[in-house]
Amino acid sequence: MEGGGLSGGKGLVMKRAFLFLVRWGIGLLLLYAGAVKIADLSGFARAVEAYRILPSGLIPPFSHLLPWVEVLVGAALLSGLLLRGAALLSSSLFLLFAIAIGVNLVRGAEISCGCFTTSPQGEELSLVLLLRDVGLFLLSFFLLWEKVLDKGRRS
Amino acid sequence: MREVTRKLLKEAVFLLLAASLLASADALIFRPHLFLTEEITLEQARSLWEEGKALFIDPRPLFSYAEGHIPGAFQCSPGEIEWRMEEIRREVEGKEVVICCEDAICSQGKEIVEFLKKEGIKGVRLFKGGFEEWREAGYPEEKGW
Numbered sequence: 001m002e003g004g005g006l007s008g009g010k011g012l013v014m015k016r017a018f019l020f021l022v023r024w025g026i027g028l029l030l031l032y033a034g035a036v037k038i039a040d041l042s043g044f045a046r047a048v049e050a051y052r053i054l055p056s057g058l059i060p061p062f063s064h065l066l067p068w069v070e071v072l073v074g075a076a077l078l079s080g081l082l083l084r085g086a087a088l089l090s091s092s093l094f095l096l097f098a099i100a101i102g103v104n105l106v107r108g109a110e111i112s113c114g115c116f117t118t119s120p121q122g123e124e125l126s127l128v129l130l131l132r133d134v135g136l137f138l139l140s141f142f143l144l145w146e147k148v149l150d151k152g153r154r155s
Numbered sequence: 156m157r158e159v160t161r162k163l164l165k166e167a168v169f170l171l172l173a174a175s176l177l178a179s180a181d182a183l184i185f186r187p188h189l190f191l192t193e194e195i196t197l198e199q200a201r202s203l204w205e206e207g208k209a210l211f212i213d214p215r216p217l218f219s220y221a222e223g224h225i226p227g228a229f230q231c232s233p234g235e236i237e238w239r240m241e242e243i244r245r246e247v248e249g250k251e252v253v254i255c256c257e258d259a260i261c262s263q264g265k266e267i268v269e270f271l272k273k274e275g276i277k278g279v280r281l282f283k284g285g286f287e288e289w290r291e292a293g294y295p296e297e298k299g300w
Contacts, residue, residue: 041186042262049258064182068174076170084159085166148163
Protein backbone atom coordinates (compact mmCIF):
# COMPACT_ATOMS: atom_id res chain seq x y z
CA MET A 1 0.00 0.00 0.00
CA GLU A 2 2.71 2.36 1.06
CA GLY A 3 4.88 1.38 -1.92
CA GLY A 4 1.94 1.99 -4.26
CA GLY A 5 1.49 5.47 -2.77
CA LEU A 6 5.14 6.25 -3.24
CA SER A 7 5.18 5.11 -6.85
CA GLY A 8 1.96 7.06 -7.45
CA GLY A 9 3.57 10.20 -5.98
CA LYS A 10 6.69 9.65 -8.07
CA GLY A 11 4.51 9.25 -11.16
CA LEU A 12 2.78 12.54 -10.41
CA VAL A 13 6.09 14.35 -9.99
CA MET A 14 7.33 12.88 -13.28
CA LYS A 15 4.13 13.95 -15.02
CA ARG A 16 4.38 17.47 -13.65
CA ALA A 17 8.01 17.70 -14.70
CA PHE A 18 7.08 16.48 -18.19
CA LEU A 19 4.26 19.03 -18.45
CA PHE A 20 6.63 21.78 -17.34
CA LEU A 21 9.15 20.75 -20.01
CA VAL A 22 6.46 20.63 -22.69
CA ARG A 23 5.14 24.05 -21.68
CA TRP A 24 8.60 25.65 -21.69
CA GLY A 25 9.79 23.83 -24.81
CA ILE A 26 6.79 24.89 -26.88
CA GLY A 27 6.79 28.37 -25.34
CA LEU A 28 10.42 29.02 -26.27
CA LEU A 29 9.91 27.54 -29.74
CA LEU A 30 6.92 29.80 -30.49
CA LEU A 31 8.59 32.87 -29.03
CA TYR A 32 11.66 32.34 -31.20
CA ALA A 33 9.64 31.53 -34.35
CA GLY A 34 7.50 34.64 -33.89
CA ALA A 35 10.47 36.95 -33.23
CA VAL A 36 12.30 35.74 -36.36
CA LYS A 37 9.21 36.48 -38.48
CA ILE A 38 8.60 39.91 -36.95
CA ALA A 39 12.19 40.84 -37.81
CA ASP A 40 11.51 40.06 -41.50
CA LEU A 41 7.79 40.40 -42.21
CA SER A 42 8.34 40.78 -45.95
CA GLY A 43 10.31 37.54 -46.10
CA PHE A 44 7.65 35.78 -44.08
CA ALA A 45 4.92 37.12 -46.38
CA ARG A 46 6.82 35.64 -49.34
CA ALA A 47 7.00 32.28 -47.50
CA VAL A 48 3.23 32.39 -46.85
CA GLU A 49 2.58 33.25 -50.50
CA ALA A 50 4.64 30.25 -51.61
CA TYR A 51 2.22 27.91 -49.79
CA ARG A 52 -0.51 28.99 -52.27
CA ILE A 53 -3.32 28.51 -49.75
CA LEU A 54 -4.51 32.02 -48.93
CA PRO A 55 -5.90 34.50 -51.48
CA SER A 56 -3.37 37.28 -52.16
CA GLY A 57 -5.49 39.91 -50.38
CA LEU A 58 -5.30 37.97 -47.11
CA ILE A 59 -1.55 37.31 -47.20
CA PRO A 60 -0.39 40.72 -45.82
CA PRO A 61 -2.73 40.82 -42.78
CA PHE A 62 -2.20 37.12 -42.04
CA SER A 63 1.58 37.31 -42.26
CA HIS A 64 1.51 40.37 -40.03
CA LEU A 65 -0.75 38.87 -37.37
CA LEU A 66 0.56 35.31 -37.11
CA PRO A 67 4.04 36.16 -35.71
CA TRP A 68 2.44 38.26 -32.95
CA VAL A 69 0.09 35.40 -32.07
CA GLU A 70 3.13 33.10 -31.84
CA VAL A 71 5.00 35.55 -29.60
CA LEU A 72 2.05 36.07 -27.25
CA VAL A 73 1.18 32.38 -27.04
CA GLY A 74 4.86 31.60 -26.40
CA ALA A 75 5.05 34.23 -23.65
CA ALA A 76 1.81 32.96 -22.07
CA LEU A 77 3.11 29.37 -22.04
CA LEU A 78 6.38 30.45 -20.44
CA SER A 79 4.77 32.69 -17.83
CA GLY A 80 1.84 30.42 -17.05
CA LEU A 81 -0.63 33.30 -17.57
CA LEU A 82 -3.74 32.54 -19.66
CA LEU A 83 -2.32 29.05 -19.94
CA ARG A 84 -5.49 27.34 -21.09
CA GLY A 85 -6.09 29.78 -23.91
CA ALA A 86 -2.42 29.56 -24.91
CA ALA A 87 -2.57 25.75 -24.98
CA LEU A 88 -5.68 25.88 -27.19
CA LEU A 89 -4.05 28.37 -29.57
CA SER A 90 -0.74 26.50 -29.76
CA SER A 91 -2.60 23.25 -30.60
CA SER A 92 -4.58 25.11 -33.27
CA LEU A 93 -1.43 26.72 -34.69
CA PHE A 94 0.46 23.42 -35.02
CA LEU A 95 -2.61 21.76 -36.54
CA LEU A 96 -2.89 24.61 -39.04
CA PHE A 97 0.81 24.35 -39.91
CA ALA A 98 0.58 20.57 -40.31
CA ILE A 99 -2.38 20.94 -42.70
CA ALA A 100 -0.57 23.62 -44.74
CA ILE A 101 2.58 21.47 -44.97
CA GLY A 102 0.55 18.33 -45.77
CA VAL A 103 -1.37 20.04 -48.59
CA ASN A 104 1.85 21.27 -50.18
CA LEU A 105 3.59 17.91 -49.80
CA VAL A 106 0.70 16.31 -51.70
CA ARG A 107 1.05 19.01 -54.36
CA GLY A 108 4.77 18.20 -54.58
CA ALA A 109 5.72 21.83 -53.90
CA GLU A 110 9.44 22.39 -53.32
CA ILE A 111 9.22 25.38 -51.02
CA SER A 112 10.81 26.59 -47.83
CA CYS A 113 8.94 25.91 -44.60
CA GLY A 114 9.17 29.50 -43.29
CA CYS A 115 9.08 28.03 -39.78
CA PHE A 116 12.19 29.24 -37.98
CA THR A 117 13.75 31.28 -40.77
CA THR A 118 12.18 33.45 -43.45
CA SER A 119 14.90 32.71 -46.00
CA PRO A 120 13.71 30.98 -49.21
CA GLN A 121 16.81 28.77 -48.82
CA GLY A 122 15.59 27.61 -45.40
CA GLU A 123 14.35 24.18 -44.40
CA GLU A 124 12.39 22.62 -47.29
CA LEU A 125 9.01 20.92 -46.76
CA SER A 126 9.40 17.20 -46.08
CA LEU A 127 7.69 14.29 -44.37
CA VAL A 128 10.04 14.72 -41.38
CA LEU A 129 8.87 18.30 -41.02
CA LEU A 130 5.24 17.22 -41.19
CA LEU A 131 5.86 14.58 -38.50
CA ARG A 132 7.62 17.19 -36.34
CA ASP A 133 4.59 19.44 -36.61
CA VAL A 134 2.19 16.62 -35.82
CA GLY A 135 4.37 15.77 -32.80
CA LEU A 136 4.22 19.38 -31.60
CA PHE A 137 0.47 19.39 -32.11
CA LEU A 138 0.14 16.23 -30.00
CA LEU A 139 2.30 17.70 -27.23
CA SER A 140 0.27 20.92 -27.24
CA PHE A 141 -2.95 18.97 -27.19
CA PHE A 142 -1.66 16.88 -24.28
CA LEU A 143 -0.96 20.10 -22.40
CA LEU A 144 -4.45 21.36 -23.23
CA TRP A 145 -5.98 18.09 -22.09
CA GLU A 146 -4.10 18.04 -18.83
CA LYS A 147 -4.65 21.67 -17.99
CA VAL A 148 -8.24 22.04 -19.06
CA LEU A 149 -10.33 19.16 -20.19
CA ASP A 150 -9.25 16.70 -17.56
CA LYS A 151 -9.73 19.31 -14.84
CA GLY A 152 -13.23 20.05 -16.13
CA ARG A 153 -14.12 16.36 -16.27
CA ARG A 154 -13.04 15.84 -12.67
CA SER A 155 -15.01 18.86 -11.50
CA MET B 156 -17.18 21.40 -17.98
CA ARG B 157 -19.14 24.10 -19.78
CA GLU B 158 -17.63 26.71 -17.45
CA VAL B 159 -14.10 25.45 -18.21
CA THR B 160 -14.75 25.58 -21.95
CA ARG B 161 -16.10 29.11 -21.67
CA LYS B 162 -13.00 30.27 -19.76
CA LEU B 163 -10.75 28.51 -22.26
CA LEU B 164 -12.36 30.28 -25.22
CA LYS B 165 -12.32 33.59 -23.37
CA GLU B 166 -8.56 33.32 -22.78
CA ALA B 167 -7.91 32.32 -26.39
CA VAL B 168 -9.96 35.25 -27.72
CA PHE B 169 -8.17 37.61 -25.33
CA LEU B 170 -4.78 36.43 -26.62
CA LEU B 171 -5.91 36.84 -30.25
CA LEU B 172 -7.19 40.35 -29.58
CA ALA B 173 -3.96 41.31 -27.82
CA ALA B 174 -1.96 39.95 -30.79
CA SER B 175 -4.13 41.96 -33.21
CA LEU B 176 -3.54 45.11 -31.19
CA LEU B 177 0.22 44.57 -31.12
CA ALA B 178 0.31 43.80 -34.85
CA SER B 179 -1.70 46.97 -35.61
CA ALA B 180 0.49 49.12 -33.38
CA ASP B 181 3.62 47.64 -34.97
CA ALA B 182 2.25 48.34 -38.46
CA LEU B 183 1.12 51.90 -37.76
CA ILE B 184 4.15 53.00 -35.75
CA PHE B 185 7.05 51.14 -37.32
CA ARG B 186 5.84 50.13 -40.80
CA PRO B 187 3.31 52.72 -42.00
CA HIS B 188 4.53 52.31 -45.60
CA LEU B 189 2.93 48.85 -45.63
CA PHE B 190 -0.54 50.32 -45.36
CA LEU B 191 -0.48 54.02 -45.95
CA THR B 192 0.91 54.30 -49.46
CA GLU B 193 -1.41 55.55 -52.16
CA GLU B 194 -2.02 53.04 -54.94
CA ILE B 195 -2.77 53.65 -58.60
CA THR B 196 -4.67 51.54 -61.12
CA LEU B 197 -3.46 50.26 -64.48
CA GLU B 198 -5.29 53.06 -66.28
CA GLN B 199 -3.77 55.73 -64.05
CA ALA B 200 -0.33 54.21 -64.61
CA ARG B 201 -0.89 54.23 -68.36
CA SER B 202 -1.97 57.86 -68.43
CA LEU B 203 0.97 58.97 -66.24
CA TRP B 204 3.32 57.07 -68.55
CA GLU B 205 1.81 58.59 -71.71
CA GLU B 206 2.07 62.09 -70.31
CA GLY B 207 5.62 61.46 -69.14
CA LYS B 208 4.66 62.79 -65.72
CA ALA B 209 6.12 59.98 -63.63
CA LEU B 210 9.32 58.09 -63.05
CA PHE B 211 8.50 54.38 -62.94
CA ILE B 212 10.76 52.35 -60.67
CA ASP B 213 10.91 48.61 -61.28
CA PRO B 214 12.31 46.69 -58.27
CA ARG B 215 12.52 43.29 -59.99
CA PRO B 216 15.94 41.70 -60.52
CA LEU B 217 17.85 42.73 -63.65
CA PHE B 218 17.18 39.46 -65.53
CA SER B 219 13.38 39.86 -65.14
CA TYR B 220 13.64 43.52 -66.10
CA ALA B 221 15.64 42.59 -69.21
CA GLU B 222 12.93 40.15 -70.31
CA GLY B 223 10.43 43.01 -70.44
CA HIS B 224 9.51 46.22 -68.63
CA ILE B 225 7.46 49.39 -68.94
CA PRO B 226 9.34 51.57 -71.46
CA GLY B 227 11.56 54.03 -69.66
CA ALA B 228 11.17 52.32 -66.27
CA PHE B 229 14.15 52.66 -63.96
CA GLN B 230 15.39 49.31 -62.62
CA CYS B 231 16.48 49.44 -59.01
CA SER B 232 16.23 46.76 -56.33
CA PRO B 233 15.88 47.66 -52.62
CA GLY B 234 19.50 46.61 -52.08
CA GLU B 235 20.75 49.21 -54.59
CA ILE B 236 18.51 52.11 -53.72
CA GLU B 237 20.83 53.74 -51.20
CA TRP B 238 23.79 54.17 -53.51
CA ARG B 239 21.60 55.08 -56.51
CA MET B 240 19.79 57.92 -54.72
CA GLU B 241 21.75 60.64 -56.54
CA GLU B 242 20.69 59.19 -59.89
CA ILE B 243 17.07 58.85 -58.73
CA ARG B 244 16.98 62.46 -57.50
CA ARG B 245 18.12 63.63 -60.96
CA GLU B 246 15.57 61.43 -62.77
CA VAL B 247 12.68 62.36 -60.50
CA GLU B 248 13.07 66.14 -60.95
CA GLY B 249 9.58 67.57 -61.57
CA LYS B 250 7.95 64.17 -61.73
CA GLU B 251 5.88 61.88 -59.55
CA VAL B 252 7.27 58.49 -58.59
CA VAL B 253 5.47 55.25 -59.35
CA ILE B 254 6.82 52.05 -57.85
CA CYS B 255 5.79 48.97 -59.79
CA CYS B 256 5.04 46.00 -57.53
CA GLU B 257 7.00 42.85 -58.32
CA ASP B 258 4.22 40.48 -57.13
CA ALA B 259 1.03 40.38 -55.08
CA ILE B 260 2.87 40.97 -51.79
CA CYS B 261 4.98 43.80 -53.18
CA SER B 262 7.46 43.59 -50.34
CA GLN B 263 10.35 44.95 -52.45
CA GLY B 264 8.23 47.72 -53.89
CA LYS B 265 7.14 48.72 -50.39
CA GLU B 266 10.74 48.68 -49.15
CA ILE B 267 11.59 51.18 -51.87
CA VAL B 268 8.58 53.33 -50.96
CA GLU B 269 9.73 53.36 -47.34
CA PHE B 270 13.26 54.38 -48.30
CA LEU B 271 12.17 57.13 -50.71
CA LYS B 272 9.78 58.59 -48.14
CA LYS B 273 12.56 58.66 -45.57
CA GLU B 274 14.71 60.47 -48.10
CA GLY B 275 12.02 63.12 -48.41
CA ILE B 276 10.78 62.21 -51.92
CA LYS B 277 7.17 63.33 -52.25
CA GLY B 278 4.34 61.88 -54.34
CA VAL B 279 5.45 58.26 -54.22
CA ARG B 280 2.69 55.88 -55.31
CA LEU B 281 2.39 52.14 -55.81
CA PHE B 282 1.26 50.45 -59.00
CA LYS B 283 0.07 47.16 -57.49
CA GLY B 284 -0.50 45.32 -60.76
CA GLY B 285 3.08 46.03 -61.80
CA PHE B 286 4.57 44.94 -65.11
CA GLU B 287 2.55 41.72 -65.12
CA GLU B 288 -0.75 43.60 -65.36
CA TRP B 289 0.78 46.07 -67.83
CA ARG B 290 1.86 43.21 -70.12
CA GLU B 291 -1.51 41.39 -69.80
CA ALA B 292 -3.24 44.57 -70.96
CA GLY B 293 -1.06 44.48 -74.09
CA TYR B 294 0.56 47.86 -73.42
CA PRO B 295 3.94 48.75 -74.97
CA GLU B 296 6.97 47.14 -73.43
CA GLU B 297 10.69 47.33 -73.78
CA LYS B 298 13.29 44.58 -73.51
CA GLY B 299 16.95 44.65 -72.49
CA TRP B 300 18.64 47.02 -70.08
